[in-house]
Amino acid sequence: MTNIVAVGIQWGDEGKGKIVDVIAPHMNIVARFQGGPNAGHTLVVGGKKIVLHHIPSGILHAGVKCFIGNGTILEAQGIVEEMDSLTQAGFDIEGQLFISERTHLIMPYHIALDKAREQSKGKAKIGTTGCGIGPTYEDKAARRGIRLADLSAKNIEERLTNNLEYYNFMLREYYKAPEVDMADVQASLALLRDRVLPFSANVSALLHAAEQQGQRLLYEGAQGLMLDTDHGTYPFVTSSNTVAGSAMAGLGVGALSATEIVGIAKAYCTRVGSGPFPTELFDETGTFLAEKGHEFGATTGRARRTGWFDAVAVRHAVQVNGLTGLIITKLDVLDGLKEIKLCTSYELNGETLNHVPALAQDMNDSKAIYQSFAGWEGSTYGLTSPDDLPKEAQALLDAISQICDCPVVMLSTGPDRDHVMWLSDTLK
Numbered sequence: 245m246t247n248i249v250a251v252g253i254q255w256g257d258e259g260k261g262k263i264v265d266v267i268a269p270h271m272n273i274v275a276r277f278q279g280g281p282n283a284g285h286t287l288v289v290g291g292k293k294i295v296l297h298h299i300p301s302g303i304l305h306a307g308v309k310c311f312i313g314n315g316t317i318l319e320a321q322g323i324v325e326e327m328d329s330l331t332q333a334g335f336d337i338e339g340q341l342f343i344s345e346r347t348h349l350i351m352p353y354h355i356a357l358d359k360a361r362e363q364s365k366g367k368a369k370i371g372t373t374g375c376g377i378g379p380t381y382e383d384k385a386a387r388r389g390i391r392l393a394d395l396s397a398k399n400i401e402e403r404l405t406n407n408l409e410y411y412n413f414m415l416r417e418y419y420k421a422p423e424v425d426m427a428d429v430q431a432s433l434a435l436l437r438d439r440v441l442p443f444s445a446n447v448s449a450l451l452h453a454a455e456q457q458g459q460r461l462l463y464e465g466a467q468g469l470m471l472d473t474d475h476g477t478y479p480f481v482t483s484s485n486t487v488a489g490s491a492m493a494g495l496g497v498g499a500l501s502a503t504e505i506v507g508i509a510k511a512y513c514t515r516v517g518s519g520p521f522p523t524e525l526f527d528e529t530g531t532f533l534a535e536k537g538h539e540f541g542a543t544t545g546r547a548r549r550t551g552w553f554d555a556v557a558v559r560h561a562v563q564v565n566g567l568t569g570l571i572i573t574k575l576d577v578l579d580g581l582k583e584i585k586l587c588t589s590y591e592l593n594g595e596t597l598n599h600v601p602a603l604a605q606d607m608n609d610s611k612a613i614y615q616s617f618a619g620w621e622g623s624t625y626g627l628t629s630p631d632d633l634p635k636e637a638q639a640l641l642d643a644i645s646q647i648c649d650c651p652v653v654m655l656s657t658g659p660d661r662d663h664v665m666w667l668s669d670t671l672k
């Protein structure tokens with residue numbers, strides 16, 4: 245039995261969508277365990293662009309079932325648009341997509357508060373995606389959230405009225421922002437009842453049954469470890485646990501369910517939104533990485549900040565996720581660089597740090613200490629065999645593996661499905 249957890253281990257946007265797309269044909273089920281429409285990946289199918297935010301890219305493979313777990317949150321309009329674009333592109337989602345009845349719902353008042361709050365913070369803003377992620381997870385912890393199952397609760401109207409009163413008070417009195425109309429909330433509810441509720445299921449029970457039948461399960465995370473609400477650069481993080489251990493809570497499967505835990509990282513590093521980023525580049529190399537790597541967010545279209553690979557952060561991710569393998573993406577973006585750097589430690593107030601500091605301010609003040617590597621001649625674009633890798637690229641990968649204390653099990657060398665190098669059979 246092979247059950248795999250696949251997580252991002254930088255600040256998101258590591259190329260998880262593509263990797264899930266590559267591994268999915270070897271699996272029976274792909275199940276997403278946290279996050280919401282703040283995530284996003286763009287897929288081109290038959291010349292048509294499909295942007296998925298909630299639904300795992302496994303949906304593109306006939307016969308692979310896709311689950312959205314209780315640890316995720318969803319927004320009515322967004323998920324319905326994804327469903328429609330998949331149907332229009334010829335994908336049959338019925339019988340292939342299952343959404344946990346315990347999944348919390350993003351309501352119009354969550355989105356309004358997220359935006360109002362960011363606006364009021366000015367320069368101190370986190371740079372959220374504005375999708376209502378923080379307020380929805382807050383409501384979950386505060387026990388006033390609305391889940392898919394709650395749509396059939398007798399007291400749903402009363403709970404919504406109370407919530408709206410609370411949110412409108414905050415919007416009006418504290419943020420001096422426009423209030424949300426009950427009609428918008430009702431419209432969201434109607435859409436959920438009509439279009440989303442038919443997909444609701446007891447995901448935990450379905451996964452348990454699948455495991456008993458010896459099916460192969462892929463647990464897919466969103467964002468990345470450095471955005472984890474506990475292990476990331478708090479408070480510049482998202483509002484859920486992105487760490488692999490959260491797959492179990494976010495899907496309702498046993499703690500021993502996974503047999504492989506893979507962490508996905510770019511061969512360099514990007515970040516959107518505010519927060520510390522010790523290896524950030526402000527020079528022409530940063531621009532080169534941004535342009536060559538097409539570093540613009542799928543959810544917000546914002547330009548991503550770019551920098552060198554941060555092995556301190558990845559080592560932290562290896563430890564807290566318990567990774568069994570690293571998947572390095574976008575290696576080809578480094579083609580053409582004369583020198584490539586890896587950050588191996590930080591320096592803070594004259595002291596060497598080998599770990600990620602808990603305090604964002606300390607991380608912000610940390611200077612990256614680098615090990616330098618020679619770049620390579622020629623192109624790694626689309627390479628599929630390790631024998632074809634330039635020796636300098638191999639040396640860089642060996643160093644990543646050694647410094648981060650984890651083997652590299654797969655490489656992505658271009659945007660297409662076929663642009664991938666399997667370095668281990670454990671994921672097949």
Ligand code: IMP
Pocket residue numbers: 255256257282283284370371372373374375376377378466467471480481482483516517518
């Ligand atoms: P939120 O998740 O929308 O609350 O945003 C919190 C922080 O996480 C912001 O810095 C976002 O830019 C970042 N973030 C959230 N989701 C993603 C993602 O999928 N990729 C990259 N950054 C993300």
